[in-house]
Amino acid sequence: MVAIFARAYAEIAQELTVAGYTAFEADALPKEVDFYVEIRAAIKKHSGEEFDIKPYEADMRHLINTYIQVDAAVELGELGEMSLTELIIQTGIHDAIAKKLNEKGKLSKKAISEGIINNIRKTIIRDQLTDPRFYVEMSQLLDDLIKQSRAERAAYEEFLRNAEALVKRLAARRSCEGVPAMLHGKPEAVVLYHNLSTLDATRFRYPTDDDDKAALALKLDLTVRESAPAGWKGDQPRETQVLNALYPLLDKDPETTKALFEIIKKQPGYQ
Numbered sequence: 642m643v644a645i646f647a648r649a650y651a652e653i654a655q656e657l658t659v660a661g662y663t664a665f666e667a668d669a670l671p672k673e674v675d676f677y678v679e680i681r682a683a684i685k686k687h688s689g690e691e692f693d694i695k696p697y698e699a700d701m702r703h704l705i706n707t708y709i710q711v712d713a714a715v716e717l718g719e720l721g722e723m724s725l726t727e728l729i730i731q732t733g734i735h736d737a738i739a740k741k742l743n744e745k746g747k748l749s750k751k752a753i754s755e756g757i758i759n760n761i762r763k764t765i766i767r768d769q770l771t772d773p774r775f776y777v778e779m780s781q782l783l784d785d786l787i788k789q790s791r792a793e794r795a796a797y798e799e800f801l802r803n804a805e806a807l808v809k810r811l812a813a814r815r816s817c818e819g820v821p822a823m824l825h826g827k828p829e830a831v832v833l834y835h836n837l838s839t840l841d842a843t844r845f846r847y848p849t850d851d852d853d854k855a856a857l858a859l860k861l862d863l864t865v866r867e868s869a870p871a872g873w874k875g876d877q878p879r880e881t882q883v884l885n886a887l888y889p890l891l892d893k894d895p896e897t898t899k900a901l902f903e904i905i906k907k908q909p910g911y912q
Contacts, residue, residue: 643681650674679745686725686742687756688763725760730812734805750797754790757804758783764811771907772832774839782807821855827862829910834858836904845894861890861901865911874906 769776868886873879
């Protein structure tokens with residue numbers, strides 16, 4: 642409704658008196674448009690949905706830039722293209738809030754906390770299938786963060802520190818911390834290593850020794866790279882080729898093979 646209202650205003654912005662508005666109304670209307678557009682933008686940011694005018698056709702972008710955007714654009718370089726979570730990693734949480742979430746300085750601590758939580762939640766939902774076990778843990782940490790955000794105001798700074806730490810853990814998902822040395826520098830194999838013990842299996846029994854589990858993850862990783870033909874994702878015969886290569890490595894357990902294959906498909910490192 643705000644978009645419809647703003648477009649309708651843009652159509653007659655230069656002819657308000659001709660359209661029948663009094664001088665007082667013509668002076669007040671731009672402020673009203675600005676008020677609702679600002680609320681709309683704030684809601685989008687807090688929900689993790691950034692406003693992007695690129696999809697609009699050229700004449701609509703011209704109308705928005707000419708008649709609706711009141712504040713002069715602030716050049717942030719590449720920071721302007723980053724999500725809130727990316728900006729937290731790049732600049733720290735306080736600068737990210739100032740530059741992205743609360744640039745006008747009008748939001749309450751509660752509103753800022755909710756905006757941060759919603760952006761983290763969006764990141765987890767978007768990426769959870771790439772490493773299910775990791776994101777189950779991150780979801781639990783997010784739940785703890787939500788509970789903390791509802792505590793007294795004195796805990797606000799602690800909430801920000803914990804939120805920043807959680808975002809950085811999300812960013813470091815594929816780090817080699819806590820995994821055997823043989824997996825270092827092999828992020829896709831690290832994901833397989835983490836998720837082997839979570840798979841539902843009928844015949845397959847994953848190794849309990851960390852080094853044995855890492856060796857199996859490396860073998861699975863190498864098998865995918867050697868057996869996957871170009872453009873295999875989304876192509877049924879080519880996906881079957883990869884499945885058949887994985888099948889004997891997982892004790893010919895169909896459920897385990899399918900479950901692991903779904904994780905493998907989500908890895909951008911496998912092309």
